Amino acid sequence: MRIDVLTLFPQYFESPLGCSIVKRAQDEGIIEIVLTDIRDFTKDSYRKVDDKPYGGGPGMVMMPGPVFDCFEHVQRLCPDQGRAIMLSPQGQPFNQQKAVELSRENRLILIAGRYEGFDERIRDGLGAEQISIGDYVLNGGEPAVLVVIDAIVRLLPGALGDEDSAKDDSFSNGLLEYPQYTRPEVFRGMKVPDILLSGDHGKIEKWRREQSLERTKKIRPDLLDTELG
Ligand code: ADE
Numbered sequence: 001m002r003i004d005v006l007t008l009f010p011q012y013f014e015s016p017l018g019c020s021i022v023k024r025a026q027d028e029g030i031i032e033i034v035l036t037d038i039r040d041f042t043k044d045s046y047r048k049v050d051d052k053p054y055g056g057g058p059g060m061v062m063m064p065g066p067v068f069d070c071f072e073h074v075q076r077l078c079p080d081q082g083r084a085i086m087l088s089p090q091g092q093p094f095n096q097q098k099a100v101e102l103s104r105e106n107r108l109i110l111i112a113g114r115y116e117g118f119d120e121r122i123r124d125g126l127g128a129e130q131i132s133i134g135d136y137v138l139n140g141g142e143p144a145v146l147v148v149i150d151a152i153v154r155l156l157p158g159a160l161g162d163e164d165s166a167k168d169d170s171f172s173n174g175l176l177e178y179p180q181y182t183r184p185e186v187f188r189g190m191k192v193p194d195i196l197l198s199g200d201h202g203k204i205e206k207w208r209r210e211q212s213l214e215r216t217k218k219i220r221p222d223l224l225d226t227e228l229g
Helices: 010-017 020-027 064-076 096-103 120-126 142-153 201-219
Strands: 002-007 032-037 083-093 107-112 129-132
Touching: 002 010, 002 064, 002 142, 010 020, 010 032, 010 142, 020 032, 020 142, 032 064, 064 107, 064 120, 083 096, 083 120, 083 142, 096 142, 107 142, 129 142
Parallel strands: 002 032, 002 107, 083 107, 083 129
Antiparallel strands: none
């Protein structure tokens, strides 16, 4: 899989993409992540990427020119046109189902905005879908890009050391994950549930399913309306 990221701050990504699972997935050729600086596509000596909103109002708006030129350049880097996504608080909510869907693509082009937002012609003209990572406003789309990449990478075959790890994640079956324990058996008086020490895999599986359901009912009852299985 190839992910292109269009951003005004390529340096923002250096550390998070350079460690842990995402780094290993890149080192092993499971994913290629290519950062492109939108500012490199400005045509004036100030390298201007934003301007005041028509009609007045606070803040600055991202100009269409550099974003279009950058996008068209990036599209040409690879024969697969890819699926274009703008990160925006006005997008569709990002969730596990969306992560699974995106993890099946060969190429994504993620566009991170800054300032008060994108000139509307960027939305209209690029034919990109919009994704939001939650109902709050970030200073820019960069953290949202990282969230999307992180959630996708762990779903790619071979990215996790243990192939089964993502299968039991919270939300992978529409529920929150069951409680997990490791050694020691007793920690500060708190004991690991006996059933997990019983060796009875049938019973353990049943217990885990019950725990998942109970936890979901208590913390996220909204998820039960859309449970996948
Ligand atoms: N950019 C600013 N806020 C955002 C959000 N909540 N999700 C995605 N991109 C954003």
